[in-house]
Amino acid sequence: MSISxxxxxxxxxxxxxxxxxxxxxxERSPELERFQALWKQKLEKIDEWWVLHDELRAALPHLKIGDATATVDACSRCLLYAEQQLVPEDPEDERRSRCWAVVGCVSILAPVYTVYGVQYDYKGRQWIDRRVFFEPLPPEMRAPAEVVARKLEALFGVEALPREIAETRIPLIVERQEPPHTTLFHALFTSEPESVPL
Structure with missing residues (x-):
């Protein structure tokens, strides 16, 4: 497919x-009715999505595998995440920790995917900061992200959405994103990339 x-x-x-x-x-809009009908079709084939989880567990046994798929988003989302670790640059605060996840998304609207990273900082059990990473990912996320990308391409026949296209501004409202801030990323994947269960 030629992506434009x-x-x-x-x-x-x-x-x-x-x-x-x-x-x-x-009354639901025609767009919402189409969106919900498409999700209904995709959910009938959800077993294909669980195959991905099994393959990721086998390929990356040192990471936890989870799912962040929500039918308000336009994609299925899988998670690979590491255990919380103390933040090394803050040795005086033993309660400060960090965890990260690699997120693989397959759009239900077009045969495209993306992989990105999320990092959460905690003080005790409460998160105090979160960041989303696209390209380039932090070093610890790169190898898992490559595995996710290869699996998504092989299992679903999808193509990576180039970042410059994903960042294209669009005149549409996607959940909480409104013009001029809405991008193709939001419409094809999720309006809240930072929102993942860690």
Missing amino acids: AEHLLSIVRSYWRSDHEFDGKL
Whole structure:
């Protein structure tokens, strides 16, 4: 498939609106109806998604495998994450720790995927900071991210969405993202990439 921002925008326009016309109404918009119908089809084949989890467990036994798929998003999301570790640059505060996850996303709207990283800093049990990483990923995330990318391509026949296309601004509303901040990434994957269960 030839990936272009114009082609992807033409696809996502069928599932996301540019106005708030249906906000607060019982009636669902045609875009939402199409989106929910597509999710219904995808959920009928969810076993294919669990195969990915099994293959990732076998390939990366030192990491935990989880899932962050939510049908409000336009993708299935898997997680590979490491145990919390003390933050080395803060030796005086023994309660400060950090954990990270590599997130693999397959869009339900187009045959594209992305892999990114999320890092959470904690003080005790409460998170105090979180960061999302795209390219380049921090060193500890790179090898797991490559494994995820290879598995997604092999199992689902999807193509990596180039970052410059993912960052294309679009005139649509995706959950909490509104123009001029909405991008193709939000429409094809998730409006809250930092929101993952760690």
